[in-house]
Amino acid sequence: MERRVVITGLGIWSCLGTTLDDVCRSLYEGRSGVIFSQERKDAGFRSALCTAVPKPDLKPYVSRNLRQFMPEEAQYAYMATRAALEHARLDADYIAAHEVGIIYGNDSVAEATMEGLDKFREFHDTAACGSGSIFQSMNSTVTMNLACLFKLRGINLTASGACASGSHAVGLAWLLIRNGLQDCVVCGGAQENNMYSVASFDGIQSFSVREAEPAKASRPFDRDRDGLVPGGGAATLVVESYESAVRRGAPILAEIVSWGFSGNGDHISTPNVEGPARSLELCLQHAGLTPADIGYVNAHATSTRIGDAREAQAIARIFGDYRVPVTSTKGQTGHEMWMAGASELIYSLLMMKNQFIAGNLNFEHPDDDTACLNIVPETREAHFDRFLSNSFGFGGTNSTLIVQNL
Numbered sequence: 153m154e155r156r157v158v159i160t161g162l163g164i165w166s167c168l169g170t171t172l173d174d175v176c177r178s179l180y181e182g183r184s185g186v187i188f189s190q191e192r193k194d195a196g197f198r199s200a201l202c203t204a205v206p207k208p209d210l211k212p213y214v215s216r217n218l219r220q221f222m223p224e225e226a227q228y229a230y231m232a233t234r235a236a237l238e239h240a241r242l243d244a245d246y247i248a249a250h251e252v253g254i255i256y257g258n259d260s261v262a263e264a265t266m267e268g269l270d271k272f273r274e275f276h277d278t279a280a281c282g283s284g285s286i287f288q289s290m291n292s293t294v295t296m297n298l299a300c301l302f303k304l305r306g307i308n309l310t311a312s313g314a315c316a317s318g319s320h321a322v323g324l325a326w327l328l329i330r331n332g333l334q335d336c337v338v339c340g341g342a343q344e345n346n347m348y349s350v351a352s353f354d355g356i357q358s359f360s361v362r363e364a365e366p367a368k369a370s371r372p373f374d375r376d377r378d379g380l381v382p383g384g385g386a387a388t389l390v391v392e393s394y395e396s397a398v399r400r401g402a403p404i405l406a407e408i409v410s411w412g413f414s415g416n417g418d419h420i421s422t423p424n425v426e427g428p429a430r431s432l433e434l435c436l437q438h439a440g441l442t443p444a445d446i447g448y449v450n451a452h453a454t455s456t457r458i459g460d461a462r463e464a465q466a467i468a469r470i471f472g473d474y475r476v477p478v479t480s481t482k483g484q485t486g487h488e489m490w491m492a493g494a495s496e497l498i499y500s501l502l503m504m505k506n507q508f509i510a511g512n513l514n515f516e517h518p519d520d521d522t523a524c525l526n527i528v529p530e531t532r533e534a535h536f537d538r539f540l541s542n543s544f545g546f547g548g549t550n551s552t553l554i555v556q557n558l
Contacts, residue, residue, distance in 0.1 A: 201369050242402075255339045461522065
C-alpha cells in the first residue's frame, strides 16, 4: 500500500539567512543576496557577481579530526541538517534505534579537488594531497560526512543531477518512503560558493554582467535578463511516512504528494519545451491533480535568455488558460545550483505557511516568451494550500515536485 509522505523538519544555510525566520523575512522583504566580488574580478572573471553566504563555524560541534574530511558544501550541509533534525525532533537516541536514511544532491567539489591536486603537482608526491583529500573531493562527500556525523544507518546516496540534484534527492526520498522501503530520510542539496566551482560557467558566458547594480542582476523572466548569478549554501528537509511522524509526535509541516521527472533527450546545455512540460504533466498525473489544483508555481527560471523562455512555454502549455501565480526566487538568491531544488521547496513552504508570495525580484517587463505567465512582481499576501516546484539541469534532466499544506 502506498504511504503518505510528510515533511517534519527544515534547515537552511543560504544568502538569505541561516535560520527559517531570517529567510522568511528576507523573502517577504524582497532582499537580494547578490554582491560584487572584487576577488573574482581580479582573478579574471568576466562577471564578478555572486552571493554572500556566511562561513559556518563547526568548531563547537565537529572535532578537528573530522572537519578535515569536510569541504565547503559539506560544512553548509552539516549546519542545515543539524537545524533540520532539531526542527523535526529527531534526536540521537531515536536515530540510534531506527534506520534513518540520507539522500543529498551534489554534483561537484571543485575547490577541494583542485587544492589536493595542486599539492600533488607542487611536491610531486601523492601523500601531499593529505589524508582528508579523497573524502573532500568525491561527489558523495556530503552524504558520507553527514551519515557518519549523525550516525544515519538507512539509505546513503548522493543524487548528481546537475541543477535538479536537490529536487531529485527529495523525489527519491519520497519514492522510497511511499513504497515502504524507508520510514524516514534526511534529504536536500548543497552547493559550494567559491569562485573555482563556477569558473567554467563564467568561461561560457553564463553569468549576468550587470556588475554596477548587483541586486538587479538576477532577473528571472524579465525582458532584459542577461544571465544567471551563481549562488550556494545548503538546504535540508526531513521527510518521513505519515505514520512514522504521528507515532513519534513529530511536527507535520506539509505533505509531498507527487514527483514528476523527465529527460529532454536533446542538446546538452540548451533546454527544450517538451522535456520540462512532460515533467510537469507527469507530476500532476501521478498526484491525480489538475492544473487548477495548484495555487503557486515556484519556477526554475535562472535569468537566462533561453532557459526562462522555454520554461515559460512549458508552464503555459500545461496550465493553459488557468493563470496560476508564478515566481522564481532566484531573483533574490541567484542560482543555487545543486542546492536549488531543495532550497526552493523550503522557500515555497515558508511562503505557504506564512500566506504570502515573494515577488519575482527585478521582473519589470515581460518579453514575447514570458508574457504568457502570471508572474507576481512584488510580494503580496496570498493564501494557497498546494504548490509546484520545478528544477531543471544541464543534460536535460528535469524534476518537479508538488507539496501541499496540512
